[in-house]
Amino acid sequence: METNTQLKVAVIGCGALGTAIAVGALDSSSETGLGVKQLVATVATEPSKRRVEDALSNHASRVTVLTREENVRAAKDADVVLLSFKPIKRAEVFAVPGFKEALRGKLILSIMAGITTKEVNRLIYGEEPASDSGSPLQAVRAMPNMAASIKQAVTLYTPNPGTTKENLEIASWVFSQVGEAYQIPENSFDICAVLVGCAGSLLLLAIDGLLDAAVAEGVRRPEVQNLVVNSAIGMMNLVPAGDHPSVLREKIASPGGCSIRALLELEKLGVRSAFTSAIMAAAERSKTMSSSR
Template sequence: MSSSPYKVAFLGCGNMGSAVLLGLLDALDETKSGDGRAWNFTACTKTENSATALVEKLGHHASQVQVLHRQNENALAEADVIILGVKPYLAKGILSKPGIGEALAGKLVISLMAGVSVDEVHELILPAAKESASAATHIVKAIPTIAARYRQSMTLIERSSQPLPQHHEQLVTSIFNFVGSVKILEPDLMDVGSVLVTACLATLTVPLDGLLDGSVIEGLPRRDALELMSQGIAGLGALLQHGGHPAMLRESISSPRGVTIQTLLSVERENARVTFTDALLRGTEYLQKMRPKTEPRQSSEKDKA
């Protein structure tokens, strides 16, 4: 097997892209890739200020990443793997520029764009590239969380209708296993899955803030309350991962005339369960509406065959 390094380019390195990049760098500091190959990273930003901010965020990892701005085409042409971390609404303007489609041809492209399907990424690339070049590009959709920064992401990977070459499939799984856990979902479940693991994490901070406020009212310093709650959440996660159903956990903790059932009653009186259900449904609906507009793809002779 070749010992040449994996050349990975991050196109767009905002909060999510930088979280994945930093998590990868931390993981690779501790371990080698399964086949012993080295990794070279390039990060592409839109402005010089963004590049400077990213270098600062990288800290002691800065020497391991080449940070560029306004040099997308050159960076992508040199890379083997491209991780698209751009905002969905910016995707069309970036990916349809002349030279980008050709630079991506034959490469492994990992899209982190929630709400944008693999086919839509192909459509965005297609106007700037020849049909044959676009068809040769291997695209996979992966939705990590910002917890990738601390290697605690639950990354969703979309099952491809056109299977990836085995070495690409293994590489994608390896990248996101470095920064947490991986779950493969069918394409029609990616939107709701994406909202569940990303947007709803922010939604859950609302009741957590309420619990912190209550703790402060009762005299517990907020810093101490946050420490207790953080470990409590970690413990809850462990119980759920080992097969504990939320309803069963509530039942097992709630004792007759106990404090737990009193707190649960307060929450149920405010219809909190339905509120969170609606939050997930509204988030999923909005994600489906924000898809970029693309032109219908024309079938090539190769497709018809």
């Protein structure tokens, strides 16, 4: 890839997350000097093409939206290619003649859950370790979450060994446009990635359970939904402000009070270890995804 601060980006599989990242990168007025000169997004179907055109309409002069038949064209013309289709689709996408060749020499950003940089290497170069005229594949594996759509994601990323500092800066810039981005080592990626990618769904399940209690007591969900969510957000914000979660929990639970009763009930039901088991199951699944083709 040429050194280029105004990037040509392809988003292959521009669904919920691909669209959020595309909007973030296009909206950016970054002081780093990086920006998007043109962005080509691809999707599988015509209705999605219209959805993406709508979502990116503020940047129409820099955006082209195509369907899957044009994946090769989209990738060929880009400096940076974001792979944001579902992992299960990867065999189909890579089987198209010319696709893997179109990715060679580009910076590849993959957000496919559970797919290692080694697997991205295999997809592009086959079973032999990759190299572009002697240099390693320039690829970054990342795990954002759905809060990217409101630019409040936490994205973890890890590079393929040999990815240049300049390309890492580009990857960090792309993911920073939708929230915070942190580089972590690939050997701790699975557990950390499920903590940012899946844990939110567990907490939402907890919110749903809390709202059931309101309904059981005769209060309609919409009347309390935002109260519950906003109070939870406020409490959570105390943690980065310096309070350890267990110290905070202890502070809230006064002797003889309501909170301690509720907490004891949850402990009796094994909720704490249920959360641990759920995340460990997700991490185990993440570890096996690259090998399940």
